[in-house]
Amino acid sequence: MADKEINRIIADTFLKLADTLENGAQAPRAVIALTALGSEHGEDELYQAAAMAAKQGIQVKVIGTKPANAPGVETVSISTEEEGHEALESLLDSGAAQGGVTMHYPFPIGVSTVGRVITPAKGKAMYIATTTGTTALDRVEGLVRNALYGIATAKACGVAEPTVGLLNIDGARQAELQLLKLATNGYPIRFATSGRSDGGVIMRGNDLLRGSCDVMVTDSLTGNILMKLFSSYHTGGNYESVGYGYGPGMGENFDKLILIVSRASGAPVVQGAIEFAAELAGGDYQRVFATELKAAKQAGLDAVLAGCRVQKQPVEVSKAAAPPKEVVTAEIHGIEILDLEDAVQALWKENIYAESGMGCTGPVVLISEAKVEQAKGILLSKGYIGE
Known part of the structure; x- marks a missing residue:
């Protein structure tokens, strides 16, 4: 020898x-x-x-x-x-x-990966939920599940009470409503607050850079892009040099600990992925995930997810006539971009003048100062905004 x-x-x-x-x-x-x-x-x-x-x-x-x-x-x-x-x-x-x-694994539908990055502003670790795979065929359902996957992953790695933020993308506002239902029913979600002056759980670009939350919820395509940006912004993109990779495949009835890295991942990121895997194994991630899933189901997760899948009613052919025009200086936030014009129509049908607009955090309904509370009540009752 x-x-x-x-x-x-x-x-x-x-x-x-x-x-x-x-x-x-x-x-x-x-x-x-x-x-x-x-x-x-x-x-x-x-x-x-x-x-x-x-x-x-x-x-x-x-x-x-x-x-x-x-x-x-x-x-x-x-x-x-x-x-x-x-x-x-x-x-x-x-x-x-x-x-x-x-570098590749054929995860079934329902399983997606939770990545971990180092945010540049403060050098803080942040979990991106999720980064590859298809969590659900419905976008909002997928975001809700992604939040649970991210929470379980963070907890298995020792983050006792991870803060959760939702990236400002399509479906985030509706996912926020569903997660608030779970929280109201007893599932312990610790919502993060944006670092921007107006706060809120909806995260923007600044929050990505500074790590305003422990778990950043997004769809897997957006998450995949974020992973590439965070891991290779120093190198020009062809060599991933920072972070822990695209993370473990998480989902119900999936019992293998498999983490993904990219073909562009360099040795530092692959090392991080190996360490990430060892942390999860040592943290008994399957038990943690089962515990989180059980708690969420006790808080009505199945009903919440079923509500996410409900198809919208066909848009009525006839549109409401606009009430007399008023000065609209107040903003109502929390409406999905795809629902914005429908929300305006809902107010017009109640003889309240409103206009659609785009604020710094996303779509808004513009309303007169005197009718804000009345308009909010109508939009809340029709499911366009949350409390």
Whole structure:
């Protein structure tokens, strides 16, 4: 046996001994599998990431074509990407690895990934829920579920009471209404407040940069773009250098800990993803997720999600005539852009003059100062705004 191989075995032995002394014989650190083929930066970049993670005390099984030469890193030899994914599944199914990091995985509908980034303004970690996959076929239902996925992920990583914000995108206002229903019914959501002067749970660009919330709720396409921006804004985009990757696939009845990185992810991000996986495994993420889901269902989650899926009634052919024009200087916020004109029509039918507009935080209904409360009551009763 070559001296180099003997030295590696000795180093591995001491690493395991140190891990046992630190964590106890009954609580070994998680073993994380990493597929190495397919990176735009070459296979060696992934081996480097594995070695970096191993220095933090994580045992890594690299699924690749080359032998490992770093303490705490073992190679599972394959020759193609297809073989690599088969090996990943085998390691997870057998329990030889407690989590996996890979560049692609065919998650079923209902499962999407929660990423974690470092926000540039204050260097704070923030969870992006979600970043890949399809949570639900209905947009608002997807955002509500994404909030739960983000909360569970953050809690499994040690954030006891994560604050939740919703990015200012289509569907955010309706998702806010549904989450408020859950909160009213007893599900403990700690809503974040925007750093902008007008506050609120709807987050804007400034809030992304400064990390105004622990969990930022968005759709997975927007989340995917955000991950790329946060991870590679220093490098021009072709090398992701900062953060923890696109995160674990979360969803009901999905019991494998699989985290996604990009083909553009460099060694620092892949290392972060491996550490992220080890945190989740050590934090018993499945138990945490089950606990959150149970609490949400006890607060009426199923009814809330069913309400998200209710299709809108066909728009009436006849439009209401506009009441006499008035000076409109007051703004009513919290209306989805796609519902804005319908909300104006609803007020016209009640003989209240209103106009549609766009404020700094999104769409608004413009109304006279004297009729604000009356108009809010009408819009609330018809489901256009929340209390």
